[in-house]
Amino acid sequence: MNVRLYLWQRGTAALMAPLVLIHVAVVFYATRQGLSAADILGRTRGSVAWGLFYTAFVAAAAIHAGIGLRTILAEWTPLGARGAALTATAFALLLAGLGARAVIAVVMP
Amino acid sequence: MTEAAAGDLSVSIWRGGEDGSFTTYRVPARASQTVLDVVTHVQRHIDPTLSYRFACRVGMCGSCAMTVNGRPRWTCRTHVSKVAEGGKLEIAPLANLPVIKDLAADMSPFFEKWQAAGGAFAPTLTRADPVEPIRPSEPDRVVADAGIECINCGVCYAGCDTVRWNADYVGPAALNRAWTLMNDRRDGAQRERLAAVAADGGCHACHSHQTCQDFCPQSLSPTGAISGLKRMATRAYLRGELKP
Ligand code: SF4
Ligand code: SF4
Ligand code: FES
Numbered sequence: 001m002n003v004r005l006y007l008w009q010r011g012t013a014a015l016m017a018p019l020v021l022i023h024v025a026v027v028f029y030a031t032r033q034g035l036s037a038a039d040i041l042g043r044t045r046g047s048v049a050w051g052l053f054y055t056a057f058v059a060a061a062a063i064h065a066g067i068g069l070r071t072i073l074a075e076w077t078p079l080g081a082r083g084a085a086l087t088a089t090a091f092a093l094l095l096a097g098l099g100a101r102a103v104i105a106v107v108m109p
Numbered sequence: 110m111t112e113a114a115a116g117d118l119s120v121s122i123w124r125g126g127e128d129g130s131f132t133t134y135r136v137p138a139r140a141s142q143t144v145l146d147v148v149t150h151v152q153r154h155i156d157p158t159l160s161y162r163f164a165c166r167v168g169m170c171g172s173c174a175m176t177v178n179g180r181p182r183w184t185c186r187t188h189v190s191k192v193a194e195g196g197k198l199e200i201a202p203l204a205n206l207p208v209i210k211d212l213a214a215d216m217s218p219f220f221e222k223w224q225a226a227g228g229a230f231a232p233t234l235t236r237a238d239p240v241e242p243i244r245p246s247e248p249d250r251v252v253a254d255a256g257i258e259c260i261n262c263g264v265c266y267a268g269c270d271t272v273r274w275n276a277d278y279v280g281p282a283a284l285n286r287a288w289t290l291m292n293d294r295r296d297g298a299q300r301e302r303l304a305a306v307a308a309d310g311g312c313h314a315c316h317s318h319q320t321c322q323d324f325c326p327q328s329l330s331p332t333g334a335i336s337g338l339k340r341m342a343t344r345a346y347l348r349g350e351l352k353p
Pocket of ligand 3: 163164165166167168169170171172173174183184185186
């Protein structure tokens with residue numbers, strides 16, 4: 001961990017904190033209102049706001065988890081610094097890809 | 110001097126190098142006995158080939174640290190009565206360092222990292238210049254003074270999990286030292302030192318476990334010093350003064 005990675009990890013954490021709260025609030029709202037999947041998709045499809053919201057969420061989560069995993073792998077496995085960095089980068093890209101797929105499915109009209 | 114306390118102690122002491130093992134000795138228990146007294150008794154009266162290190166015996170030099178019943182401690186100021194469990198002591202060399210022989214750990218990595226983290230003071234004046242007055246009440250001096258009493262015993266280094274897991278991590282004592290110098294305005298290597306502690310293996314590798322300050326016999330707070338460095342390095346990075 002160096003100052004650049006540290007800042008990215010803290011920065012994405014700070015970004016995710018309000019996003020998680022909004023996300024959880026939306027989950028509560030949807031379940032309390034008894035919204036069906038079709039109702040929800042009706043509101044999210046074509047919405048630029050929800051698209052930006054979840055894209056930011058996915059990007060922040062992928063970066064944050066990637067940096068954290070890099071440290072865990074470097075400290076707790078015999079992968080070494082380089083191996084840990086490569087594995088963690090691959091994992092972050094996987095998360096970003098899966099997240100992007102979900103965002104596209106929910107917001108694309 | 111002191112009358113014998115009841116019974117004997119059963120003392121297991123690490124003998125040999127990395128692949129050594131514990132040997133158990135019986136040592137008479139005495140009042141006000143320190144762990145260093147116990148080790149010294151074994152060397153003087155039982156086995157003169159036992160290797161260990163000490164110098165001052167009063168908690169100033171930092172050379173006597175060992176692992177006592179699983180925890181790193183300064184042995185000259187550790188009373189047996191405080192740490193012996195059922196009259197048993199297990200004494201090993203400091204952890205996280207190579208073993209030279211018996212209770213003597215190789216401190217080279219500790220001091221090499223201390224240097225790598227910019228532990229050396231870089232003077233900006235010569236001896237021909239007048240001494241620069243610094244009042245003890247100056248805010249920077251107050252911060253530096255809080256960490257200045259480190260005796261380089263290595264107890265924090267031996268107790269830090271991050272040191273154990275991450276071979277590149279310079280450790281709490283080196284960073285505590287760097288922090289005192291970053292708050293010393295007579296020092297002329299501020300930029301280089303900050304770059305050194307902000308790199309991989311520097312202050313940002315610390316997980317803030319606080320084991321170091323829990324164990325530090327001088328009651329210093331390396332964790333606090335490290336968070337100070339993290340803040341300082343982060344600010345410098347955001348201002349574009351650091352390129353990791
Ligand atoms: S606070 Fe940092 S330096 Fe101290 S024991 Fe924990 S990881 Fe090590
Ligand atoms: S910070 Fe404390 S435990 Fe660490 S080397 Fe200095 S005096 Fe020893
Ligand atoms: S012998 Fe000097 S600190 Fe213990």
